[in-house]
Amino acid sequence: MHEPDFSQGAAFVRGAFVPIGEACVPITDWGFLRSDAAYDVVTVWDGAFFRLDDHVQRFQDSCARFRLDAGLPPERIRAVLAHCVRLAGLQRAYVEMVVTRGQPPWGSRDPRQAVNQFYAFAVPYVWIADEQQRAQGLHLSVSAIQRIPATSVDPRAKNYHWNDLTMGLLGALDAGADSVVLGDGAGNVVEGPGFNVFAVLADGSVATPAQGMLEGITRRSVIEICQSLGVALHQRALAAAELRGAREVFVSTSAGGVLPVTRIDGQPVGDGQVGALTRRIVDTYWDWHRRDALRTPVDYGASAPITAKA
Ligand SMILES: Cc1ncc(COP(=O)(O)O)c(C=O)c1O
Structure with missing residues (x-):
């Protein structure tokens, strides 16, 4: 068994923490097929999240607006995000939380039957301007x-x-x-x-x-x-x-x-x-x-x- 390498970032995928390069979404997830997802991005600056509660609250509001369920209470979302940052050892990070629609049972196209999925990841801080x-x-x-x-x-x-x-x-x-x-x-x-x-x-x-x-x-x-x-x-x-x-x-x-x-x-x-x-x-x-x-x-x-x- 090789030690997982989180040096490029860490992700939480369907209940497990994996190196960012190994984090995948199933091809049939409506998050991928239909952009059917809600997400949020919070940052870590010099070892601390900035306005974490505001981001998690907005994330929950986004999910409610799109009738998506993260399946985790806010304190567990915060814990998962912190663990991604910790595993990656990042002092300055770009941290994303996502809920996708998932997929309904085969043959169904009823979004109410889809099992929503929660994902998260932490990677080095991203700048949109150089x-x-x-x-x-x-x-x-x-x-x-x-x-x-x-x-x-x-x-x-x-x-x-x-x-x-x-x-x-x-x-x-x-x-x-x-x-x-x-x-x-x-x-x-x-x-x-x-x-x-x-x-x-x-x-x-x-x-x-x-x-x-x-x-x-x-x-x-x-x-x-x-x-x-x-x-x-x-x-x-x-x-x-x-x-x-x-x-x-x-x-x-x-x-x-x-x-x-x-x-x-x-x-x-x-x-x-x-x-x-x-x-x-x-x-x-x-x-x-x-x-x-x-x-x-x-x-x-x-x-x-x-x-x-x-
Ligand atoms: C479309 C859009 N508008 C505005 C923003 C800025 O939001 P925030 O300040 O919460 O990053 C974002 C952030 O990614 C965005 O995707």
């Missing part, structure tokens, strides 16, 4: 592709309906941009592949879309940071034209935090430099990673075996 992009700001493209409307798929449930985002991203990359933001079909921007979007307007206030997008936990941090800095923040429809004309633009994501945007479709945002308010929000966001109320330290010594059974 070091240079983080320092100098991203170049965003505003896509003509409409994000799936909320009346079709509830965007507040974190989901794998990403074809619109991926096609938008491919178009943006082809055009020489770094990433993309999609719209609502009525002239407003909503979100990008894995991030929420914010504009700093001429009066110094901040605006971010209110509807049609995932309510990001990093977005929540930005809202709270603005409150703590005494900066007015409005959640409302954000026109693409306002974004282009903004003084500063930034995006928010668990995979990188708060990231400046300094160009939109080849044109500079404001003076084309990373803005002062954006910098303050970026710095505060990382400072908040040291706040006890938002941290859940990982116990790297514990070896308690975890099973899917409660």
Whole structure:
């Protein structure tokens, strides 16, 4: 028997912990065949989860919206995630929890008969922007592709309906941009592949879309940071034209935090430099990673075996 090698990451698949490279989903799982799943991503930064309870709560809300059942109570979900991080020995990690529809018995196409499946994994921290992009700001493209409307798929449930985002991203990359933001079909921007979007307007206030997008936990941090800095923040429809004309633009994501945007479709945002308010929000966001109320330290010594059974 060889010792499992968790050095590239660790996963929890149908009740067992396995090295990330060995983690598989059955080909007949509707999570794979139909993108029929809900998920969440929480990060570990310097040995502690950031806003773990918020992510697990959103995960449970997503599952409820999609009529999926994780089959584990929140404390066991937290324990499974921590064990994945511990096995991989990661101080900075990207940690994902997923519930798929699973599959109904052979011959049935009734989703109520499907046995939902819980999966989780921890891998090294993922950045959606490289070091240079983080320092100098991203170049965003505003896509003509409409994000799936909320009346079709509830965007507040974190989901794998990403074809619109991926096609938008491919178009943006082809055009020489770094990433993309999609719209609502009525002239407003909503979100990008894995991030929420914010504009700093001429009066110094901040605006971010209110509807049609995932309510990001990093977005929540930005809202709270603005409150703590005494900066007015409005959640409302954000026109693409306002974004282009903004003084500063930034995006928010668990995979990188708060990231400046300094160009939109080849044109500079404001003076084309990373803005002062954006910098303050970026710095505060990382400072908040040291706040006890938002941290859940990982116990790297514990070896308690975890099973899917409660
Ligand atoms: C579509 C979408 N919007 C926004 C976000 C940002 O959410 P969070 O800040 O919770 O990472 C994500 C995260 O992956 C996402 O997938």
